[in-house]
Amino acid sequence: MKKRGKGVGIIFYGTGYGNGFPDISKAEAELQDDGKVAIYVGATEVGQGAKTVMTQIAAEALGLKVEDIIFINEDTMVTPDSGTAAASRQSYNTGNAIKKAAEALKALIVDKAVDKMKLNTNIGLKVENGNVFVKTFPSRKISFKEIAEDYKENPLKVEEEFIAQTTEMDEETGQGAPYWPYTFSACGVEIEVDTETGIVEVIDGVLAQDVGKALNPKLVEGQMEGGFAMGMGYGIFENLNLKKGKMKNNSFTNYIIPTALDMPDIKNVIVEDPESTAPYGAKGIGEPVMIPVAPAILNAIHDAIGVRITETPVTPDKILKALK
Amino acid sequence: MKEINLTVNGKKHRIKIDENMRLIDLLREKLNLLGTKEGCGEGECGACSIIMDGEVVTSCLVMAFQAESADIITIEGLEKEDGTLHPIQQAFLDEGATQCGFCTPGMILSAKALLDKNPRPTRVEIKEGISGNLCRCTGYNKIVDAIEKAAILLEKGGN
Ligand code: FES
Ligand code: FES
Numbered sequence: 001m002k003k004r005g006k007g008v009g010i011i012f013y014g015t016g017y018g019n020g021f022p023d024i025s026k027a028e029a030e031l032q033d034d035g036k037v038a039i040y041v042g043a044t045e046v047g048q049g050a051k052t053v054m055t056q057i058a059a060e061a062l063g064l065k066v067e068d069i070i071f072i073n074e075d076t077m078v079t080p081d082s083g084t085a086a087a088s089r090q091s092y093n094t095g096n097a098i099k100k101a102a103e104a105l106k107a108l109i110v111d112k113a114v115d116k117m118k119l120n121t122n123i124g125l126k127v128e129n130g131n132v133f134v135k136t137f138p139s140r141k142i143s144f145k146e147i148a149e150d151y152k153e154n155p156l157k158v159e160e161e162f163i164a165q166t167t168e169m170d171e172e173t174g175q176g177a178p179y180w181p182y183t184f185s186a187c188g189v190e191i192e193v194d195t196e197t198g199i200v201e202v203i204d205g206v207l208a209q210d211v212g213k214a215l216n217p218k219l220v221e222g223q224m225e226g227g228f229a230m231g232m233g234y235g236i237f238e239n240l241n242l243k244k245g246k247m248k249n250n251s252f253t254n255y256i257i258p259t260a261l262d263m264p265d266i267k268n269v270i271v272e273d274p275e276s277t278a279p280y281g282a283k284g285i286g287e288p289v290m291i292p293v294a295p296a297i298l299n300a301i302h303d304a305i306g307v308r309i310t311e312t313p314v315t316p317d318k319i320l321k322a323l324k
Numbered sequence: 325m326k327e328i329n330l331t332v333n334g335k336k337h338r339i340k341i342d343e344n345m346r347l348i349d350l351l352r353e354k355l356n357l358l359g360t361k362e363g364c365g366e367g368e369c370g371a372c373s374i375i376m377d378g379e380v381v382t383s384c385l386v387m388a389f390q391a392e393s394a395d396i397i398t399i400e401g402l403e404k405e406d407g408t409l410h411p412i413q414q415a416f417l418d419e420g421a422t423q424c425g426f427c428t429p430g431m432i433l434s435a436k437a438l439l440d441k442n443p444r445p446t447r448v449e450i451k452e453g454i455s456g457n458l459c460r461c462t463g464y465n466k467i468v469d470a471i472e473k474a475a476i477l478l479e480k481g482g483n
Contacts, residue, residue, distance in 0.1 A: 258464075260452075
């Protein structure tokens, strides 16, 4: 018999290294000969879209187009340390460092523009599309490229760092502020349990994720859908089967991950509530997107067959055993 | 040593191979076509998928000598001479169907083989068509979106 059930899972997650551990990202911004700006960060792109959103952050802060940002990362010979691509920390931490570096470079460019245009002050200047101009007299302007001409030998360059605020927890009381910021997410699923085979199928899903601000909604959705699939794998498929510290399920024959046929078309709900300490309000979501999925599925299994299973993955043998 | 003849991405080749060489190694090492990826090496992940005589095969499980006289398409064979992307590639970019990209060449070739046979597949047919290609990053939804979109682009007359 096929039995259907619905379930939800709700979580919060602290991003960053946390617990008072120094969480530092550095970034450099450098004006190029042609008026473009190079950003140097040690952040790693693993497909999550770091290069894209970090380029967007720099472009926004400098009033440039994304094409005018030369984004250099990963090469440890030329980039400063921006910490690991872990703990869902790159958009927030390195994003903040990039924003600070881009703003500092912009301020420096404006200072040079004041000198070069022989103005009295930097008040009332605007920076847009690679030009610095007097807001009330826009034809009085100078381009980044013209400014760069004076610094061919020794380009204008700044380095900034961002350090996330966390404190160590008190060992006795467990009190403290171990993480900042936190993200929140909720997942709802509908599943179908085949009581003869024990197979669980996830037939529908909705995932809501608080992102602070979606710098790039399409990439956020990609993270959410990927997280849903990973959470589903964690909930009903993936089992390392550790025996005496050795992985027994060490190939895709027995370590089963979801295929396209297992994954339902899910609905994404991006919740925006800008975080005041974040670059343009954006928080990291790489990990939180997967966390509520397995609990939602296990709750739905309970709803469907009336048995509460507390061990993942809920493979068919566990369902059959529970139904006995 | 053995010599075989085969066509890869429209170009004829005559290549010396070891008897125990796999097709994936011929493509990557002899022809330097590095777009074909090796994930598992045992026919489970689909990262090494290529099109051989119209069918998708996992090139890690095919011996190079079995490709004698075969007509092979790898991911490098999809874009036009002038660098214009194939509609499926363009749709993958537009829909955000790629994250780390490791599954992408195999996914796109599975999609091509599917669309060559079934130009307007349903979402379920698309999911079946790529069910031999594992993706750890995307959750597949955007890949299915991209293939749906590619079907429309191709119908309007791409390549
Ligand atoms: S590498 Fe060939 S199927 Fe995985
Ligand atoms: S995009 Fe990373 S495996 Fe598919």
